Amino acid sequence: MSKIHVTTSVNGEEVEYLCEAQQTMLDVLRDELGLTGTKEGCSTGDCGACSVIVDGDVVCSCLMLGAEAEGRNVETIEGLAAPDHLHPVQKQFLEHAALQCGFCTPGFLVAAKALLDRNQNPTETEIRYWLAGNLCRCTGYDKIVRAVQDAAAEMRGA
Amino acid sequence: MTSVDYVAPTDVEAAVAALGASKGNAYILAGGTDLLVQLRTGRVHPGTIVDIKRISETRTISEKDGAYTIGAAVTGAEMSAHKGLSQTWPGIVEAMDLIGSQQIQGRASPGGNLCNASPAADCVPALIAAGVSCTIAGPGGRRTVPVEDVVTGPGQTSLDANEFIVSFEVPKPAPRTGDAYLRLIPRTEMDIAVVGAGVCLSLAEDGTCQAAKVALGAVAPTQVVVAAGADALIGSKIDDVALEKLGQAAKAACSPIDDKRGTIEYREKVAAVLAKRAALKALERAKAR
Amino acid sequence: MGQEPVETKWVGKRIVRPDGVDKVTGRANFGADMNLPGMLEAKILRSPHAHARIKKIDTSKAEALKGVHAVVTGADFPELKAASVDGGEAQVNLKDLGENLMARDKALYDGHAVAAVAATSASIANDALDLIEVEYELLPHVIDVEAAMKDDAPLLHDDMFTSGVEPQPKKPSNIAARMEFGAGDTAKGFAEADVIVERTFRTAATHQGYIEPHAAVAEWTEDGQSRIWCSSQGHFAIRSMTTALLDMEEAELRVMPAEIGGGFGGKTTIYLEPVALLLSKKSGRPIRIVMSREEVFRGSGPTSGSVVKTKIGATNDGKITAGEVELKYEAGAYAGSPAMPGCMTAFACYDIENAKVVGYDVVSNRPKCAAYRAPGAPMTAFAVESVLDEISEKIKMDPVELRMKNAAKEGTRALYGAKFKQIGFEETLKAAKDHPHYSAPLGPNQGRGIACGFWFNIGGESTANINVNPDGSVTVVSPNPDIGGSRASMVLMAAEVLGIDPEKIRITIGDTASIGYSGLTGGSRVTFAVGMAVVEAAKDVVKQLCERAAKIWEVDFEGVEWRDGAAHPASTNVGDFDPLTLGDLAAQAGKLGGTVVGASSINARGAGPGFGTHICDVEVDKETGRVDVVRYTAIQDAGKAVHPSYVEGQMQGGVAQGVGWALNEEYIYNDDGQLENPGFLDYRVPVTSDMPMIDTVIVEVPNPFHPYGVRGVGEVPIVPPLAAVANAVSHAVEKRMEQLPISPPRLLSIIDG
Known part of the structure; x- marks a missing residue:
C-alpha cells in the first residue's frame, strides 16, 4: 500500500505529507500534521466540527480526502488568530460567552470566518442558514449568532 | 485491507482510461459528500478512486446562445454564485442549494447528486422538470441522455462501469x-x-x-x-x-x-x-x- | 426566611472565561486529542442483534492480522461482583456496569459491545473487527416499554424480580422496580373537582447528543501507576468505576481530566476506560479508543422513552384538588431508569393536598439509559403541564393564573417529602405574566404555550485548593471538569473572597492525584457546591493572611480584618498600620511560615431547588405538519447568577434540547430491534436555523444556604420546553398533543384527524 505524497498549503505555510488514498483530510490534519483543533464529531458531514476552509470555501474535512489537497490552500482553526491578536469572531465568541463546552467552537469559528470573508453585513437569517451545518448542543445558538453579528459589525468598523 | 489507488486525471479521456484500468471497482470522486460517507461505513470498497475535479470541463459553467453547460463536478456554492444561471434557472440552483449545509455546498455537485441515485436527491427533480440532459463519457466516446433516464433504482444508474457524467446541458428557456x-x-x-x-x-x-x-x-x-x-x-x-x-x-x-x-x-x-x-x-x- | 441578596463586587460580572482563548484557538485538548508515543488505536465490536446468546467468540483470525496487538472480550475481565460502586451521583450496580461495557453471556441490544481490538492504526483495528467470529443464538426481543411489561414478553434477565412489590414476585419479569408514594386522599380530591382531565402521554427515547464522542486514552503500568486521560463529567467517578471493574486500588490509577465536549449527564458513566486499560495491559502499549458517532447512538446512554398517564382535578376557580401520575420508563437493557426522579418531580411545582404517583422501571432491548439533564423530569412535566393547560382552557382561566393559584412556595411540603425553604417559583410566574412576550399578538397558524419545571439541584462532596504564589498572583485548583464555564464562576467567587481582581487568578482542573475526591460535574451542583468549596478555601487563605498580618503588627488575630485584597486594622484601637496587601504578604511568605495554601473539603448541603417558567410561540404549516418555533422566552430562578452570561447560556441550551425532544428527536427501531437512525442525519437535533433568539429572564431569589445565594441552574431549563412546545402546537391546531416528537407526519395525521 504505497502512500500518496501531497504538497499543500496549511494556514499559509507549505506542508508535505504522505497519506493513504482513503485517509480523510480530517485524519491528515489531526494525525499527520498534529493540528487537533479541528474536531471529529460525526465523520458524515452532519455536525461541522471538522470545518476547514479550502480555497475560500468552507468544507467538512471529514468529507474530503487528504490526497485532494494537493496544491490547495487549507485554513484551519489554528490559523485564525494572528500571533498577537484574535480574529474578531474569536474575540466576540469570548465576549458573548458563545461557547460552553467549546468542542463545536473551532468549526463554528471557521465557518463564521468564511461567511465574514465574503459578507460583512449578514442578516440574522443569513447567519443562521450559513451556520446550519454546525451543530452546537450547549448554547441554543443564541449567543453564537449574536457573536457573529457583532464580529461583522466590528469588521465593518461599525 | 486491499489497497486503494487514487488518481486525479486532467482530461476526460484519461479519466475513462483510469476507470477501465482499475483492478477493483472504480468510483468517481466529485464532491465526495456521499462517497466518503460510504467509504467510511464500508458500504463501498473501491479499487480506484478517480477524482474528476482536475478536469476543467467538469468544473466549469458556460453559456452559449442562452443554453448553459454545467460541469458535473461544479459545486452547489459555485452554482449559487453564478448570476446568469441563478437568474435563468432559479429552481435548479435552489434545488442544488438545498443539499446539506454550507460545508456540503462547498463540495457537493449535481453530477454526484444524480449518480448517487438516491430517490431523495434534491437537484434531480429540478433538472428533470427543466428538461436537462447530461453528457456521458465512456470508452465509446460521448452520448447525451435526458436526466430522467439515468437513475434506474435506488443506488442504480444506467451508466456502464467505465462511464461517467461530464456535464449537464441546460436548454435555453422558452419565453416566459x-x-x-x-x-x-x-x-x-x-x-x-x-x-x-x-x-x-x-x-x-x-x-x-x-x-x-x-x-x-x-x-x-x-x-x-x-x-x-x-x-x-x-x-x-x-x-x-x-x-x-x-x-x-x-x-x-x-x-x-x-x-x-x-x-x-x-x-x-x-x-x-x-x-x-x-x-x-x-x-x-x-x-x- | 426572606434572605436578602448579598452585595458583591465580582460575583455577577461577565468576565471572559479563563479557558476561553484555548477554546477559540483550537488549543484546548479534548478526549481524542491526546497522543502518546507508541500509542495504539482500539475499536469495539458491537452486537448487530437486539437480543442474542453469545455462544462462542473466536478472535484468533483477528489476533493473527498484521498490526493487531491485543484483543479482549468479556472473558478477559475479572469476574463481576454483585456490588455497588460510587458513580459520583449515585451508587452504580457493578455487575450491570461491567456487562454493559462488555457483554458476557448475552448481547442485550443492538450496539452492545462484545469485543475490542487494539492495532497500530484505526483502519487495521476496524479490519480486525471483521475477522472476529461471534456465534450468536438469536433470542426474541422487546423494544417498547409497555410490550416489555407484558406477562409473556421476552425476558432480558432471568434473575430480575420486581422490587417494591410486596411480597416480591417469584416469577422474573422486565419490571425492575415499582414505586409509589402520595399524600391525602385522591378519591376525595377528585370528588371535589369541577373538572377532571385524564390523558396518557408518550415520549420517545432521546439522546444527550453531545458533539464530542466518548474518547479515552489509557496507559497501564506494572508498578501500580496506571494513567487514563478522558473527557468525563467526573474523573473521580471514572477512577472508582474503572478500578472496581479491574480489581485495582484507587491509588493505582490516576485519571487526567481532558476538556469535555458536552455531557448533559451522558458522560457520568463509563464505556471505554476499563476496556482501554485492559488492552494496554495486554499489549504493553498506550491505547486510544474514540467512539464513532454511530457508536455513540447505538452504545451510549440515551434517556428513557416514557408512557405517563396523568389525571388532575380542579375546581372552577382554579384550585387543584387532586393529581395522579402513573409512569413507565424505559431503562434500557439494565435496571435504572430515572423513574424515581420522574415521580418525585411530577407535582413538585404545586401545592396539592391529594396526590399519588406510581412509577415503573422497565428493561427492554435498548442501550442502557444514562442520565440526561434533569433525569426523568421533562417527561412528567410534559404530562402534568399539558393537563394543566387543558384544565385552564376548560375553566377559562389564564394558564399562568392557574399555576399561580397552586404554586409551591416557602413552607410548601413537596409530595416527595421536602419542605421548601425560600424558593422563587411564584416570581418566575409573575415575570412570565409581566413579560411583553406573554401579551404579544399571535399571527395566523400560530399558537402560544406556557409550561413550568422543577429540579432539585444537589450539593455533595467537593474540594478546592488555592495556592498563593510568591508574587501575589493566585492559582485555584478545582476538582471538577469545566463543562460550560465553571472555571469563570470559581474565579469570580475566589476573587470576591480574596478581594483581588479576577485577572490575578488562574484556575486549573486537578487530576485525581493532585486534589481530593469530588463528586460529578452534574446535578447542577458545581457552581453551588464546588463554588462553596472554593469560597471556603479562599476564606482559609484570608484567615492565614490575617494571621500573618497580626504577627507582623504584633496584634491579636481579631484585630485584623480583610477587605479589598488587604489586611487592615479592624479598628483604630488596634493601631495605625498601613494595609498589607495579598501581594505584600505573599512576598514575605517564606519568613512567616511558608507558602499560603488554602484548602477545603466539604459536603455541601442546602442546594436550593430551581424553578422555571417558559413561554413558546410556534407556527404550524397545516398542510404539511411542519412546526417552527418562532419566539421563546425562558424565565428561571438562579438564586444568584455568578456569571449571568453562562446562566443565560444554560437556559438557552436547555430550551434548544427540549425543543428538539418535542419536535424531531427520537430513537427509531426496526422490526429486528436495530436502531435505524444512529447519526445526526436522521437523529435530528435542532440546527442554528431551526431556532429563534431565546429570550431569558434571570430571577434571583437567594438560596439561603449559599454565601452568595446560588442555586443550580443547568437542569431546570430542559424541564418545561416539551410541554411549552406541545401546548403551543395544541393551541395552534386546536387538538391536544399526547405524543412526542411532534414530527410532521405525526402532526399532519392529527390535523387531518
Missing part, C-alpha cells in the same frame, strides 16, 4: 418560463427530503400555460415524471382547478414506502401540496419574465 423546486424536511436544514417537487412551466403571451413538466422526488424508487400533472397545467391559467388536478396527479404518481423519514400516507399528501406550491412559485417566476 419559470422553474421551482420545493421539498419537505422536518427541520429547516440538513435533512434528506421526505418529498421533493420540481415544476417548470412556460406561458403564452396571454398567460395560458403552454408547456410544463413536473417531477417528484422521494416518493418512489426513482424520481417520477408526473405527465398527468403537466397535462393538468397545460392549457390552463394555473387556476385552482388546474392546481387541484395537479395535486391529484402528483398523489397518484407516488409509490412511496413507509420509513424512518415518513409514511406512505404522509408522502402522498405532501407530494400534492408541494407540487401545487412549486407550480405557483414557477408561475410567479414565469410571469416576471
Whole structure:
C-alpha cells in the first residue's frame, strides 16, 4: 500500500505529507500534521466540527480526502488568530460567552470566518442558514449568532 | 485491507482510461459528500478512486446562445454564485442549494447528486422538470441522455462501469418560463427530503400555460415524471382547478414506502401540496419574465 | 426566611472565561486529542442483534492480522461482583456496569459491545473487527416499554424480580422496580373537582447528543501507576468505576481530566476506560479508543422513552384538588431508569393536598439509559403541564393564573417529602405574566404555550485548593471538569473572597492525584457546591493572611480584618498600620511560615431547588405538519447568577434540547430491534436555523444556604420546553398533543384527524 505524497498549503505555510488514498483530510490534519483543533464529531458531514476552509470555501474535512489537497490552500482553526491578536469572531465568541463546552467552537469559528470573508453585513437569517451545518448542543445558538453579528459589525468598523 | 489507488486525471479521456484500468471497482470522486460517507461505513470498497475535479470541463459553467453547460463536478456554492444561471434557472440552483449545509455546498455537485441515485436527491427533480440532459463519457466516446433516464433504482444508474457524467446541458428557456423546486424536511436544514417537487412551466403571451413538466422526488424508487400533472397545467391559467388536478396527479404518481423519514400516507399528501406550491412559485417566476 | 441578596463586587460580572482563548484557538485538548508515543488505536465490536446468546467468540483470525496487538472480550475481565460502586451521583450496580461495557453471556441490544481490538492504526483495528467470529443464538426481543411489561414478553434477565412489590414476585419479569408514594386522599380530591382531565402521554427515547464522542486514552503500568486521560463529567467517578471493574486500588490509577465536549449527564458513566486499560495491559502499549458517532447512538446512554398517564382535578376557580401520575420508563437493557426522579418531580411545582404517583422501571432491548439533564423530569412535566393547560382552557382561566393559584412556595411540603425553604417559583410566574412576550399578538397558524419545571439541584462532596504564589498572583485548583464555564464562576467567587481582581487568578482542573475526591460535574451542583468549596478555601487563605498580618503588627488575630485584597486594622484601637496587601504578604511568605495554601473539603448541603417558567410561540404549516418555533422566552430562578452570561447560556441550551425532544428527536427501531437512525442525519437535533433568539429572564431569589445565594441552574431549563412546545402546537391546531416528537407526519395525521 504505497502512500500518496501531497504538497499543500496549511494556514499559509507549505506542508508535505504522505497519506493513504482513503485517509480523510480530517485524519491528515489531526494525525499527520498534529493540528487537533479541528474536531471529529460525526465523520458524515452532519455536525461541522471538522470545518476547514479550502480555497475560500468552507468544507467538512471529514468529507474530503487528504490526497485532494494537493496544491490547495487549507485554513484551519489554528490559523485564525494572528500571533498577537484574535480574529474578531474569536474575540466576540469570548465576549458573548458563545461557547460552553467549546468542542463545536473551532468549526463554528471557521465557518463564521468564511461567511465574514465574503459578507460583512449578514442578516440574522443569513447567519443562521450559513451556520446550519454546525451543530452546537450547549448554547441554543443564541449567543453564537449574536457573536457573529457583532464580529461583522466590528469588521465593518461599525 | 486491499489497497486503494487514487488518481486525479486532467482530461476526460484519461479519466475513462483510469476507470477501465482499475483492478477493483472504480468510483468517481466529485464532491465526495456521499462517497466518503460510504467509504467510511464500508458500504463501498473501491479499487480506484478517480477524482474528476482536475478536469476543467467538469468544473466549469458556460453559456452559449442562452443554453448553459454545467460541469458535473461544479459545486452547489459555485452554482449559487453564478448570476446568469441563478437568474435563468432559479429552481435548479435552489434545488442544488438545498443539499446539506454550507460545508456540503462547498463540495457537493449535481453530477454526484444524480449518480448517487438516491430517490431523495434534491437537484434531480429540478433538472428533470427543466428538461436537462447530461453528457456521458465512456470508452465509446460521448452520448447525451435526458436526466430522467439515468437513475434506474435506488443506488442504480444506467451508466456502464467505465462511464461517467461530464456535464449537464441546460436548454435555453422558452419565453416566459419559470422553474421551482420545493421539498419537505422536518427541520429547516440538513435533512434528506421526505418529498421533493420540481415544476417548470412556460406561458403564452396571454398567460395560458403552454408547456410544463413536473417531477417528484422521494416518493418512489426513482424520481417520477408526473405527465398527468403537466397535462393538468397545460392549457390552463394555473387556476385552482388546474392546481387541484395537479395535486391529484402528483398523489397518484407516488409509490412511496413507509420509513424512518415518513409514511406512505404522509408522502402522498405532501407530494400534492408541494407540487401545487412549486407550480405557483414557477408561475410567479414565469410571469416576471 | 426572606434572605436578602448579598452585595458583591465580582460575583455577577461577565468576565471572559479563563479557558476561553484555548477554546477559540483550537488549543484546548479534548478526549481524542491526546497522543502518546507508541500509542495504539482500539475499536469495539458491537452486537448487530437486539437480543442474542453469545455462544462462542473466536478472535484468533483477528489476533493473527498484521498490526493487531491485543484483543479482549468479556472473558478477559475479572469476574463481576454483585456490588455497588460510587458513580459520583449515585451508587452504580457493578455487575450491570461491567456487562454493559462488555457483554458476557448475552448481547442485550443492538450496539452492545462484545469485543475490542487494539492495532497500530484505526483502519487495521476496524479490519480486525471483521475477522472476529461471534456465534450468536438469536433470542426474541422487546423494544417498547409497555410490550416489555407484558406477562409473556421476552425476558432480558432471568434473575430480575420486581422490587417494591410486596411480597416480591417469584416469577422474573422486565419490571425492575415499582414505586409509589402520595399524600391525602385522591378519591376525595377528585370528588371535589369541577373538572377532571385524564390523558396518557408518550415520549420517545432521546439522546444527550453531545458533539464530542466518548474518547479515552489509557496507559497501564506494572508498578501500580496506571494513567487514563478522558473527557468525563467526573474523573473521580471514572477512577472508582474503572478500578472496581479491574480489581485495582484507587491509588493505582490516576485519571487526567481532558476538556469535555458536552455531557448533559451522558458522560457520568463509563464505556471505554476499563476496556482501554485492559488492552494496554495486554499489549504493553498506550491505547486510544474514540467512539464513532454511530457508536455513540447505538452504545451510549440515551434517556428513557416514557408512557405517563396523568389525571388532575380542579375546581372552577382554579384550585387543584387532586393529581395522579402513573409512569413507565424505559431503562434500557439494565435496571435504572430515572423513574424515581420522574415521580418525585411530577407535582413538585404545586401545592396539592391529594396526590399519588406510581412509577415503573422497565428493561427492554435498548442501550442502557444514562442520565440526561434533569433525569426523568421533562417527561412528567410534559404530562402534568399539558393537563394543566387543558384544565385552564376548560375553566377559562389564564394558564399562568392557574399555576399561580397552586404554586409551591416557602413552607410548601413537596409530595416527595421536602419542605421548601425560600424558593422563587411564584416570581418566575409573575415575570412570565409581566413579560411583553406573554401579551404579544399571535399571527395566523400560530399558537402560544406556557409550561413550568422543577429540579432539585444537589450539593455533595467537593474540594478546592488555592495556592498563593510568591508574587501575589493566585492559582485555584478545582476538582471538577469545566463543562460550560465553571472555571469563570470559581474565579469570580475566589476573587470576591480574596478581594483581588479576577485577572490575578488562574484556575486549573486537578487530576485525581493532585486534589481530593469530588463528586460529578452534574446535578447542577458545581457552581453551588464546588463554588462553596472554593469560597471556603479562599476564606482559609484570608484567615492565614490575617494571621500573618497580626504577627507582623504584633496584634491579636481579631484585630485584623480583610477587605479589598488587604489586611487592615479592624479598628483604630488596634493601631495605625498601613494595609498589607495579598501581594505584600505573599512576598514575605517564606519568613512567616511558608507558602499560603488554602484548602477545603466539604459536603455541601442546602442546594436550593430551581424553578422555571417558559413561554413558546410556534407556527404550524397545516398542510404539511411542519412546526417552527418562532419566539421563546425562558424565565428561571438562579438564586444568584455568578456569571449571568453562562446562566443565560444554560437556559438557552436547555430550551434548544427540549425543543428538539418535542419536535424531531427520537430513537427509531426496526422490526429486528436495530436502531435505524444512529447519526445526526436522521437523529435530528435542532440546527442554528431551526431556532429563534431565546429570550431569558434571570430571577434571583437567594438560596439561603449559599454565601452568595446560588442555586443550580443547568437542569431546570430542559424541564418545561416539551410541554411549552406541545401546548403551543395544541393551541395552534386546536387538538391536544399526547405524543412526542411532534414530527410532521405525526402532526399532519392529527390535523387531518
